Amino acid sequence: MTSRLAEGISALELARRAVQLARRAGAEQCDAIVIAASESDVTVRLGEVEKLIEAGSLGLGLRVISGGRTAVGSTSDLSPAALEQFARETVELAAISAPDEYAGLPEPALLARDVSASAVGLYDERIEALSPDEKIRIARACEAAALAADRRVTNTDGASLSTRVADIALANSHGFEGTYPATSISLVVEAIADDAEGKKRNGYWYTAERSLSRLLPPEEVGRIAARRAVDQLGARKVPTTRVPVVFEPMTAVSLLGHLAGCATGDALYRGATFLASREGRQLASPLVTIVDDPTIPGRFGTRPFDGEGVATRPNPLVETGLFRGFLLDCYTARRLGRTTTGSAHRGLESPPSPGASNLLWQPGDLDPSAIIAGIERGLYVTSLMGAGFNPATGDYSRGAAGFWIEHGRLAYPVTEVNISGNLAGMLAAVDAVGSDLTWFGSAAAPTVRISEMTVSGL
Structure with a gap:
């Protein structure tokens, strides 16, 4: 995922801006989290595409703490004027909340330092590059393997492949700023087998990873699901x-x-x-x-x-x-x-x-x-x-x-x-x-x- 969003500003810059606006509005302490994500979900059943969803989201969460009084809000309208109003209203909301002596940001000494070094392995560009056709192919291969594994597997509840590509950013008024990209991919299939009395036995299997290379082969996921269904016959x-x-x-x-x-x-x-x-x-x-x-x-x-x-x-x-x-x-x-x-x-x-x-x-x-x-x-x-x-x-x-x-x-x-x-x-x-x-x-x-x-x- 690119480090800059469609509007030309990064997730971290948005979080930093929200903290600055909240401080300007009177917050003693505050932090902001921004999550920019693109997600997809493909479901194939009996070889046909049942569902194909591609969606994107961008949101910001702001926590304001003043005198032990806390307010938390979120917004997806991140235009400059809207963000300024949102920060001001969150500060106002904190002012009328009940105080809590335990509320507060972390002490500065506890905050993470070398964020980039510890974020290794959380992002796989191959997941971001997967086309809808490739996702459908993976789901189809998984389901087909389940159906072919045993003649007693007569149906499935479908095979679903889901992906997520995200940028996560966090900033606070103690000076902490951190951001990292993260990907995930998961594949699941449920096989249905018939026993001698006509009862249905279900078996499912799944694999979920941050990188494509670690994901189990779709054919293996399908075969395991089929075996688990057949194993329950009788x-x-x-x-x-x-x-x-x-x-x-x-x-x-x-x-x-x-x-x-x-x-x-x-x-x-x-x-x-x-x-x-x-x-x-x-x-x-x-x-x-x-x-x-x-x-x-x-x-x-x-x-x-x-x-x-x-x-x-x-x-x-x-x-x-x-x-x-x-x-x-x-x-x-x-x-x-x-x-x-x-x-x-x-x-x-x-x-x-x-x-x-x-x-x-x-x-x-x-x-x-x-x-x-x-x-x-x-x-x-x-x-x-x-x-x-x-x-x-x-x-x-x-x-x-x-x-x-x-x-x-x-x-x-x-x-x-x-x-x-x-x-x-x-x-x-x-x-x-x-x-x-x-x-x-x-x-x-x-x-x-x-x-x-x-x-x-x-």
Whole structure:
């Protein structure tokens, strides 16, 4: 993406101008974020183009803080007169808001310095250069591979290719200025297979990266989706029991999401997390190490600075089973008497809030087949349904499907079961971690075995 927008002004210059205008209007502190993006979405179903969308957007978000009073606004009208009026009105809105002693920009010493060096690998010009015809070809190839993989695959829910090319810029009244380009591309397909009784079984797969070279070949994505659909043909229910449960990498990633959502400063100061009293204590098995790392080159959650301009850094959440701490932005850090971890996320219309970037469950040294081989009876989970997780207590209960394990082998497909436990207990009961680390967007996990969970079925 070009560094200058259609009007001849860059995203960073727009952010800088908004900060200057807000200061001129009386803001004590302020920051502005600008996102200029072009996006596309192509969906092909049964070889025909169902959807082809190309869209562009340009928006600016402004945060004003005066006397602890904060206002956040956004606009897409960036003409000089409109921007001046917008800045003035945002300052006026802050003046009538309730004061908050914890509001404020980051201390200058915390702000990122060498932004360009840490932004390497976030932009791929080949994604920007993809033509609509090339995007359609990729989606068609993916779907065609799914349909050709097995005669029992009789339909699809379509294959979709999405791309995004963006310039992100942030400036604040402490003198911070940072900008970087970022690209992303994702491909997903859902295959539908028919079993002997006429029941439909669905299986999907996807790949999402910042660069075209890392994207899985479309034919491979299609074949994996087809196999996952066919593998569920003839799926059965099982009686309610307590057995070992193995999470394949994609389902293990969901456990990362649950944990990270509970490990934020927001959740801590609101008392809405089961992790509140566990900091510095043993939470999980010594086999478990989980890191949030926004500095991994070229990954989906990588960024040179956070939503407040603070330098990013790796933050261990769990280290050999020990819960190390929470992800913080400046606001939650001040409320808790701590220092930000550089974990602020920021949208155009909302203030910063803490969250994860690249979540990584460190792999072990076991082959996944060895993890399954060690189980006499158990469940291998390949998909999860529902939202049965309570962050305040850690209680976990979700619908699942996968395979029943007997005598160390996958015996038959299983559907319409429920797995339940408590996330703290589940992490403590991890007794095997695979070597097969797999990335899914901004999270990566290996195969993980939990020694015992309740599986509810018949």
